[in-house]
Amino acid sequence: MIAATTACASSPSSCLFISTTGHRRSYLAIGGIGSYRRILIRSTATKTTKSPAEEDWKVKREVLLQKRVRSVDVKESLRLQQENKFVILDVRPEAEFKKIHPEDAINVQLYRLIKEWTAWDIARRVAFAFFGIFSGTEENPDFIQLVESKVDKEAKLIVACTSGGTMRPSPNLPEGQQSRSLIAAYLLILNGYTNVYHMDGGLYTWFKEDLPCISFSDDD
Secondary structure, three states, rough: OOOOOOOOOOOOEEEEEEEEOOOOOEEEEEEEOOEEEEEOOOOOOOOOOOHHHHHOOOHHHHHHHHOOOOOOOOOHHHHHHHHHEEEEEEEHHHHHHHHHEEOOOOOOEEEEEOOOOOHHHHHHHHHHHHOOOOOOOOOOOOHHHHHHHHOOOOOEEOOOOOOOOEEOOOOOOOEEEEEEEEHHHHHHHHHHOOOEEOOOOOHHHHHHHHOEEEEEHHHH
């Protein structure tokens, strides 16, 4: 049986992440720009353990703050890229990256399309289909390995996703807002990367500000 409840109802976007919280219970979080909804899935086919990416946001945020991971806006990100040899790491799905991305950015997707057909994977597909989404995503198990194949651990990175998220507290979000780029920054810190920045405002703001980018028409 799968039961679903929603919170923060807003139109879902392609910015998705899945987390689990113990036995027989999981959460599917569907994030839009500045908002998200969450459904609770109860099923006998859930994972028994959670990965570091699925750690509670409060824990991730504390680690990011302790390690002094800086959030920089899009214009500062561009300046750091051009003047200080920072690399923009775009963690959106590969298809989104190919459509449009910042100039000279590299792509390693944090989440990928669900590939397997185990009972757990079927349960997740059903949960996505509940919202009319038939291309559900799962954590990319090769994320760190792929990053390591492109940049060494001394590289200066600015991690970016669509919405950006934030570590800054606000009256409505006392612990900020989790995002794919903040999850990726957390994983990079855990795996020995020491120069990790986070793009505040995300790539939505980068494109809105008409900063240098490569689009599909440019590559064609």
